[in-house]
Amino acid sequence: MTPHNITEFFERLRALNPDPKTELDYTNPYTLLVAIILSAQSTDTGVNKATKALFKKIQTPKQMLKLGEAGLKEHIKSIGLFNTKAKNILALSQKLVNDFDSEIPRDMNSLLSLPGVGRKTANVLKNVAWGEPTMAVDTHVFRVANRTGLAIGKTPDEIEEKLIKAIPLNLMNHAHHWLVLHGRYICKARSPDCANCPVADLCQKNL
Numbered sequence: 001m002t003p004h005n006i007t008e009f010f011e012r013l014r015a016l017n018p019d020p021k022t023e024l025d026y027t028n029p030y031t032l033l034v035a036i037i038l039s040a041q042s043t044d045t046g047v048n049k050a051t052k053a054l055f056k057k058i059q060t061p062k063q064m065l066k067l068g069e070a071g072l073k074e075h076i077k078s079i080g081l082f083n084t085k086a087k088n089i090l091a092l093s094q095k096l097v098n099d100f101d102s103e104i105p106r107d108m109n110s111l112l113s114l115p116g117v118g119r120k121t122a123n124v125l126k127n128v129a130w131g132e133p134t135m136a137v138d139t140h141v142f143r144v145a146n147r148t149g150l151a152i153g154k155t156p157d158e159i160e161e162k163l164i165k166a167i168p169l170n171l172m173n174h175a176h177h178w179l180v181l182h183g184r185y186i187c188k189a190r191s192p193d194c195a196n197c198p199v200a201d202l203c204q205k206n207l
Contacts, residue, residue, distance in 0.1 A: 001148065001149040001150055001166075001202065001204065003166070005202045006150060006166050006167065006168075007168055007171070008199075008202060009148070009150065009199050009202050010167065010168075010171045010175060010178060011171075012198045012199050013178040013182060013198065013199070014171065014174065014178070016198060017178065017181065019174070020174050020177035020178060020181060021177070022044075022124075022128050022177065023044040023045075023048075024036065024039060024044050024047060024048065025048045025051060025052070025055070026051075026055070027055055027059060028059060029104040029125065029129040029130075030059065030060060030061060030096075030104055031051070031055050031058070031059060032125060032128060032129055033092075033104060033117070033121070033125055034051070034058075034064075034089055035047055035048075035051055036121050036124050036125060037085055037088060037089060037092075037116050037117070037121060038050065038051065038076060038079055038085055038089075040081070040085070040121075041080050041081060042079050042080050042081075046078065046079060047079060049078065050075060050076045050078050050079050051075070051076075053075060054072075054075040054076070060102060061092075061093035061094070061096040061097050061102050062093075062097060062102060064089065064090065064093040065090065065093050065094060065097065068090075069086050069087065069090050072086045072089060072090065073086045085116070087115075088115045088116025089116065091115035091116070092114040092115045092116055092117065095113070095114055095115065096114070099113075104125070104129070106126065106130060108122055108126075111125065111126075119136075119137075119156070119157065119160070120136045120137060120138055120156065121136075123135060123136035123137075123160070123176070124136040124176070127173070127176055127177075131173060133169060133172035133173050133175075134172075134176065135160050135163045135164050135167075135172070135175065135176055136160075136176050137156035137157075137159045137160045137163075138156075138180065139183075139189075140179065140180045140182075140183025140184055140187075141159065141163075141176065141179045141180060141183065142156055142159055143183055143187065143189060144179050144182055144183045144187045145159050145162075145163060145179070146159070147187060147192070147203070147204075147205055148187070148199070148202070148203045148204060148205065149203065149204030149205075150163065150166065150179075151163045151166060163175070182199075186198075192205075
């Protein structure tokens with residue numbers, strides 16, 4: 001896709017949704033990080049149902065450690081892979097207490113040192129919590145980028161690098177959310193709704 005078409009692509013999505021927000025419920029950077037980890041291979045709706053009661057009790061890593069693994073599992077047992085996620089959340093909470101004075105670090109290397117945190121999770125956190133112009137590549141972003149021609153790549157890291165280079169900086173703050181929402185509701189995996197797509201004429205699929 002040409003630079004002009006890439007800009008037009010995001011300008012159209014911005015016109016429809018000028019200030020997109022994450023669909024995950026959270027109260028602070030720590031609970032946001034927990035919610036992002038829980039959302040892997042799960043729906044945001046399902047995560048929000050599970051964390052509604054949890055986040056009324058738990059706001060900090062120390063509170064999570066006090067709740068314990070069994071208590072956490074009781075709250076999140078409806079979520080896929082909840083056993084592994086619970087272990088990671090308790091382990092990262094312990095590391096936050098031990099190494100970061102219970103504060104969420106903002107630099108990428110420190111975030112990646114936390115159990116269960118990869119680049120996608122870290123980039124979502126940095127973008128949503130602190131408004132940094134990052135590009136988190138989940139399955140929706142990966143699919144939309146390759147299908148439309150925004151960025152062609154075989155790995156999420158490759159797509160991330162290409163999208164950051166291609167998207168104008170003034171559009172980067174919300175670009176991740178626009179792509180996620182577009183992939184979730186329009187450019188779906190099995191049945192893309194091309195008839196109602198606001199950028200269909202720019203898409204390589206239709207050229």
